[in-house]
Amino acid sequence: MSAVPSAPIPLAAGDVLPPRTVGPMTRNHFVRYAGAGGDFNPIHHDETLAQASGYPGVFGMGLLHAGILGVQLARWVGPDNIRSFAVRYTAQVWPGDELTFTGTVTDVVDGLASITLEVVRQTGEVAARATATAVALAP
Known part of the structure; x- marks a missing residue:
C-alpha cells in the first residue's frame, strides 16, 4: 500500500477511490468494534436477544462499516485534506457479508x-x- 498523502492530491471529476473488499464479516468483528467503539448494544452480539427484538440475528453497527469507509477515504486523499464526511445507513450488515x-x-x-x-x-x-x-x- 502506498503512503497516505499529507498534502492535497490531484483530483478531477470521474476519479475513483481504489475499491476494497472486506470480509466475510463475522460476529467477532462486531464484538471487537463494540469494545473499541463502546457500542455494547446486545443486538450486535447476542443472537437470542437480536431475534427477540425482531431481527433474523446479530448485525453490524453502522459505524463499523462507516469507519472502514472513512479510513479508505483518508488513505486516498489524506486525512488532513478531508473537509466533510457524512454517512447514511441504508441496509444491515450481517455475519458472512463481504463489503x-x-x-x-x-x-x-x-x-x-x-x-x-x-x-x-x-x-x-x-x-x-x-x-x-x-x-x-x-490535475
Whole structure:
C-alpha cells in the first residue's frame, strides 16, 4: 500500500477511490468494534436477544462499516485534506457479508472535490451511502 498523502492530491471529476473488499464479516468483528467503539448494544452480539427484538440475528453497527469507509477515504486523499464526511445507513450488515467500499469524485470546484461513496454488500445491496469533500489540486 502506498503512503497516505499529507498534502492535497490531484483530483478531477470521474476519479475513483481504489475499491476494497472486506470480509466475510463475522460476529467477532462486531464484538471487537463494540469494545473499541463502546457500542455494547446486545443486538450486535447476542443472537437470542437480536431475534427477540425482531431481527433474523446479530448485525453490524453502522459505524463499523462507516469507519472502514472513512479510513479508505483518508488513505486516498489524506486525512488532513478531508473537509466533510457524512454517512447514511441504508441496509444491515450481517455475519458472512463481504463489503466493497467505493467512491467517485463528482466534481471539483475552487480546489474542493465532492466525492460520493458507497458500501455495497456482496448481494449488490447498498449498506451505506456517503458524501465527502476534500481539498484537491488541479490535475
